[in-house]
Amino acid sequence: MPYVVTRSCCADASCVLACPVNCIHPAPGEPGFGTAEMLYVDPRTCVDCGACTTACPVDALKPHTALAPGELPFLELNASYYKENPHDDRAPMYVLPRQRTLAAGELSVAVVGAGPAGLFAADELLRHPGVRVTVFDRLPTPYGLARAGVAPDHQDTKQVTELFRAIESQPGFRYRLGVEVGTDLTHADLLRTHHAVIYAVGAATDKRLGIEGEDLPGSVSATEFVAWYNGHPDHADTVYRLDTARAVVVGNGNVALDVARILTADPEALARTDISDRALAALRASRVREVVLLGRRGPAQAAFTVPELLALSALDDVDVTVEGWPADLPIDPTRAAHADDPAGAGVGVGVGEKIRLLAQLAARTPVEGRRRITLRFLAAPARLTGDERVRALEITPTELHTDADGTVRARPAGPVETLETGLVLRSVGYRARPVPGLPFDERTATVPHDGGRVEPGVYVAGWIKRGPTGFIGTNKTCAQETVESLLDDFAAGRLAQPEAGADMAPGALGLEEWRAIDRTERAAGESQGRPRVKLTDLGALRRAAAASTAPAAPVRA
CATH class of the missing domain: 3.30.70.20 (Alpha-Beta Plaits)
Incomplete structure (x- = not known):
């Protein structure tokens, strides 16, 4: 090939x-x-x-x-x-989106959120001449989870930011960074000064486990832990105690795998990435030797993707083992790719490959003395115990049952087991917060919409629209749908004419200020053989931004 x-x-x-x-x-x-x-x-x-x-x-x-x-x-x-999927017809199926020609400056759109969803929405809008886009974000830096969510040892994935740099360089694009909508500006302010507003604010919080002891010190959110080691200003000063031999991650999605890799990685390898300096110092002193990932269901239902599992299986200095292999799944890797899952449904290419890789890992012999990641299936958290901090996690074996609608669920199926640990990280999904001025569905934690349209003039894109599903690239097709709805409303005359007025956020940072921050971080990284050294303090970020008209100089984080 x-x-x-x-x-x-x-x-x-x-x-x-x-x-x-x-x-x-x-x-x-x-x-x-x-x-x-x-x-x-x-x-x-x-x-x-x-x-x-x-x-x-x-x-x-x-x-x-x-x-x-x-x-x-x-x-x-x-x-x-x-x-x-043979695709024998070979017929190209790509259809170029129709371009709408507008008068210069005719359509003005505010996009709230400078992460992948917001920037892809801006890109889709700017494909149409005559559109002006202003992207707002609470932080002084853009790119959202591409900057603060992608693991530092996945620098190849972070190359998507080069695509974002091209988007923000287009005529008609403007940043207003360091501005919080709902505090510095209101929803009404944005509607008054733009034809339309697209909210692409993501899902900023995590889901709870709902078990006893969850609020003990040492029980933490994987979402916040990821933000910490990626240098997010909101979590830069957080202190995590890594003085335990075993950490447990509840969940087995891509974020859970990221956390397990970072906790068991060689700090010297991480020192060549853009990991937070404070996190790197903590990991150098860490006593964690094993990370257990708990999944309530079986291997066929694991949430991580095949590329992430491949990255885990390729580690050459960390053992990766598998526990809780269902009796009705073959352990022979040559058969596993064609196995059926325990619910009786056929396994597709991705799931079949996932099972095959897991079967290979299950057949490995651990090497004594290595750090270890254990993927444990068919096990659910039941209770956290401890006094001044977490000391153990009680878990319950599970078995799978299929509901009438085909949903595979895990049910308790055995006596409680105790895992000693001083650090438990929940990684069972993200959840969005309500957006002031917009309707909100508490059950799905999304804003109700029709093709991205909340009402004419108000739109959503990304996780606040569809929930925390998909990958970075999923936001592109999501943005296309939302922008089509917005342009349809504009063409039909359903959008109000905005008022002209002064800048309502005079302290906001623009593109040049962001580029000054970027230059400062890259210059500091170059001297250490790293992609960048992130500024994690809001004051340091503002000082670096102030140098937008002067040569870059190192700024203390």
């Missing part, structure tokens, strides 16, 4: 458009585009031209000769997709 996709990608379809033989799927317009874990290159029809890898903004495509040992399973993964 000449070229291979090697990770969950940005889904901006650059590679699909560049491919002269239409061998990359699912493509825009096909089922699965924007929601699939990744795209796949058909090994039968790829002509080795290299156009896809040149077009890819995040370097997700590689020639097969350049694959690292840990990436070799992507060869079979790409081939397996086409065994299930």
Whole structure:
């Protein structure tokens, strides 16, 4: 196979458009585009031209000769997709979105949130001449979870920020950073001064476990822990006690795997990344030797993606083991890819590959003395115990049952077991907060909408719209739908004419100020052989921004 996709990608379809033989799927317009874990290159029809890898903004495509040992399973993964989805017609299905021509400056839109969802929405708007977009964010820095959520040892994933840099450089784009909508500005302020407002505020909080002892010191949110090691200003000064031999992560999604990798990583390897300096110092002194990831259900229902599991299985200095393997799943890796899950439903390419990889891990023999990550399935948290801090987590074995609607659920199925630990991190999902001035569905933690339209003039995109699902690239197709609704309303005359007025946020930072911060961080990183040294203090960020008209100089974090 000449070229291979090697990770969950940005889904901006650059590679699909560049491919002269239409061998990359699912493509825009096909089922699965924007929601699939990744795209796949058909090994039968790829002509080795290299156009896809040149077009890819995040370097997700590689020639097969350049694959690292840990990436070799992507060869079979790409081939397996086409065994299930042959695409024999080879008919291109991509349809260019229609471009609407507007008078210069005719449409003004405020986007609240400078993360991937907000920036993809801005990009979709700016594809239409005559649109002006102002992107607001509470923090002095943009990019949201791409900056403060992606693990520091996944620098390749962070290359999506180069795509964001191109978006923010377009004519008609403007930042207003360091401005909190709801405090510094109101929803009414934005509506009064823009034709429309798109909220792309994400899901800022995490879900609770709802068990006894959850509020003990040492029981923490994985969401906040990730923000801490990524240098988010809200959590830069948080102190986590890593003086326990075992940490437990409740959940087995991609964030849970990230946390487990960081807790067991060699600090010297992390020192070459953009991890927070405070977090790096804490990890250097850490006593954590084992991280247990608990999943209530079985391997077939695990929430992590195949690329993330491959990254975990490729670790050469950490043992990865599997416990709680269901008796009705084969342990033989050659059979696992074609196994059915315990609920009786057929396993697709992604799930089949996941089971095969897990079966390989389950068959490994641990090496004594290594740090260890244990993936434990069919186990649910029951109670946290301790006095002044967490001392143990009680867990209950589970078994799977299928509801009438096909949903696979875990039910308690055995006596309680106790795991000694001083650190428990919950990683069972994100949850959005209500947006002042907008309706809110407490059950789904989303803003009710129709195609992204809350009402004419008010729209949503990203997790506040659809819930915490998908990948960075999923936000592109989500933004396309929302922007189409907005433009339809504008064309139909349903948007109010904005008032002209003075800047309502005179202390806000613009693009040049953000670029000054970026230069300062990169310059500090260059001297240490790192991508950047993040400024984690709001004051330091403001001081760096003030140097936007002067040469960059190091600023103390």
